[in-house]
Amino acid sequence: MGRGSAVSAWPRWGERRGRRGAQRPPRTGKTGLELARIIGGQGKGRRLKSPRGRATRPTGARVRQTLFDILAPRLPGCRFLDAFAGAGAVGLEALSRGAALVVLVDASAEAVAALRANASALTATGGxxxxxxxxxxxxLAAFAEAGERFDLVYIDPPYDSDLYETALERAGRRGLLAEDGIVVAEHFHKRPLPERIGDLSRTRDVRVGDHRLSFYRRQPESARPQP
Structure with missing residues (x-):
């Protein structure tokens, strides 16, 4: 096992198969929401608590599996920012798979309480x-201003929100995203996102059922619009 995880707070600033391979529906709680669990790495199998009183939509196991299969070479030792963390399913999955630092951001007090409980349950995974x-x-703006740089940034606001463009623009700022960093946005497959925004350019998108993962990287200086 790795060294214990350090959990701190910054102030304000799989599917199971039954007999003969038949698929069983994911386990759900009293609210009918799927109960997320860590699907890989040292914390594999650990269940995650959902925030009380919120219809949080955790990123499903199939989407996370696709995401982390793609990001696998970049995870060990990386700095990972989960910008709309909810229960922390994505950020804590990154922790379980070797990230050195995971920052979980959410505006909700209920989400923060769940994040603390879930992070504490993964103290043996390291990071x-x-x-x-x-x-x-x-x-995102505060991190960029402070020069808190990340290798991987995950953006997953409510699918019907208007926060995608603002979050993408701020995630791509030089003070926040490492030179070789990647920003990933999870969104509904019919909801288009721009190919270019701010300093970012989309390099790949992958559809997973009704969901889509859009991957962005910083544009070369020569490709950016000149003032």
Missing amino acids: EVRIVRQAAPTA
């Missing part, structure tokens, strides 16, 4: 977890 209670666009 550091920081939890920030703040609106994601505000936190």
Whole structure:
């Protein structure tokens, strides 16, 4: 096992198969929401608590499996930002798979309480977890201003929100995204996202059922619009 995870807070600033291979529906709680669990790495199998009183939509196991299959070479030792963390299914999956630092951002007090409980349950996986209670666009701007740089940034606001463009623009700022960093946005497959926004250019998108993962990287200086 790895060294214990350090959990800190920054102030304001799989499917199972039954007999003969028949698929069983995912386990759900009293609200009918799927109960997320870690699907890979040292914390594999650990269930995650959902925030009380919120219809949080955790990123499903199939989407996470696709995401982390793609990101696998970049995970060991990376700095990972989960900007709309909810229960922390994506960020804590990154922790379980070797991220050195995971920052979990959510504006909800209920989400932060769940994040603390879930992060504490993964203390044996190694790495550091920081939890920030703040609106994601505000936190992204603050990180960029402070020079808190990340190798991987995950953006997953409510699918019907208008936060995607703002979050993407701020995630791509030089002070926040490492030079070779990647921003990933999870969104409904029929909801288009721009090919270019701010300093970011989309390099790949992958559909997983009704969901889509859009991958962005910083554009070369020569490709950016000149003032």
